[in-house]
Amino acid sequence: MKKVKFTNLYKLLKNKSQIFRKINLLIKQSKFVGGEEVVNFEKKFAKYTRSKYCITVANGTDALEIALGSLKLKKGSEVILPVNTWISTAEAIVTNGLKPIFCDINLDDYSISLKDLKKKISRRTRAIIAVHLYGNPTNIFKIKKMIKNKNIKIIEDCAQAHGTTLGKRHVGTFGDVGTFSFFPGKNLGAFGDGGAIVTQTKSIWDYCLRARNHGASKKYDHKFSGRNSRLDTFNAAVLNIKLKSYSQVLKKRNELSRIYFKKFEGIEDIISYKLNKKNTHSFHQFVIRTKYRDKLANYLRMNNIQTMVHYPYMLNELKFFDKRKLINAENLGKKILSLPISEEHSKNEILYVAEKIRLFFKTL
Template structure:
């Protein structure tokens, strides 16, 4: 029996170990641990990569969303449209401000927000849209941007899972008023702890974000707004600077593995493999299949040494914390269906063909036994 983890970072670490140690030693020797040269370099490089003017390092991806909303002037009582099929932070950042998350159902093929359903949810209280580029595939941005322009709404890209993904040949991160990246260790570009970044082309928003992340002070000790302590630290930035030059190669390996999974699964009618939109360059943060008897399949794969993950078993509109929003089962059927069918298979750049073959063999074994 093979044991195949959902994600294995050990081989990547061994490959980069010496370079990472050297980078960390430089930080230690400099004794400059907060907002130093490593952070500045990473901010500049990620901004350039995203084809925008500004990168602002923050403590994590959740703070990136929250601070973006604050910089855009979102206030208690405002409404922000987003998807219910995403990690909690997307809607949690809205609620923490006192604004109201308004959920729009997903396109069942891409798992991303369905632009055709957005306009019906806009009211006089709507101030922003947060599209999520889920699993590493860009949301359909053109119609979202058209709707936002028509109704004078901010667009904040939740690109936590999608650094390097493209929409119509352009990198995600450069479409919205701001975009938010997460460098959580499991992400395609992962730190060795929490880390995040906001990118924007808007000089005024960039300045607001920089002030908010340091307790709202400018200059130091003079506070004009209530901000947060949310800074990307030097050690995480140093690690990310070592990793960043490898990102595109890792993305290509993920795409290669995804294509092989799809090839291996092509003759299995019980499995719906990931759909890649013609406008998208999917970087496969996750390789997520859809199956009817998902929980039983997951249990069987676990018995066979294959780790899988369910992202996300309960859509946000059904979460107890959002009960006061008044949603009920059946309101957003595609998100609810996806929550019952989606299963993510092991995916990381160092994944080997024989591991993929074993995973798929066990999936086929399950259905042949069934």
């Protein structure tokens, strides 16, 4: 085996010629911002997630910021989020003038710990951001039950969870508003940054539509001071093409995950996910946990296998955030390792990676 890359974004593009033709046409027609491609993608993505409304934006961070803005929470209100997530989840809270409250995570699925969430909910809590990290769905039903009759909103950060379902419903449709990222490395990635917001609520849709476009839903119809956060036409065109075959991406990632699960059976020093058969996982990342993480990553590197860490720090370890200790998350960034998994990896490549890992633990 020559080299197993973590991802190869160029190789991931199955529909290159179709995409190049489309972009050529859009250039010829001088279509660069907005237009049919964007409107079509919003319709298709709303249909795909079975949401009433979809608003595209420039990236997943803006999606979170605008979505939180749509809830019109009083400045200084507390918003709870899991501590193991990309920094954008917390940034969106801060930029909205709200206070992030970090919550511990479960060690078997890395989603928000309900036990800790219960402790973190206070009189000041106005929203919870549930992050469907790595493509694994968070148990929104239990969160909803916990906040029943309380004035607390739910935002779902689905940046890593295109196609993930809880039961038969797509994530992002359980809370008040759901957000997505189409960053090139995501399962459904564009040719640059991109994002989307989904909701079932008309007033949220109206706010987001305007907020992404200088407060206007059509030219010169400004109702408030917004920003420019539009998904450009090329990226919408790329996403329209990629969405058509996205079910194959999910199928392949799930197939490859099964190789890892099977090969890691009986290796005591590896802990992988606990899956719930009622839900589906989009395997944006395949993450294992081991106390030998650095040694293993080194060994894999020597064998030409690339790995990554999502994330090497928990947000409460960043000095500008609240540093209060969380039991499960402590030192988690030193134990987790993301293994190669994508639709461009062959079964043989994943078998090779899994075999090497088996060998590592045998000879430890």
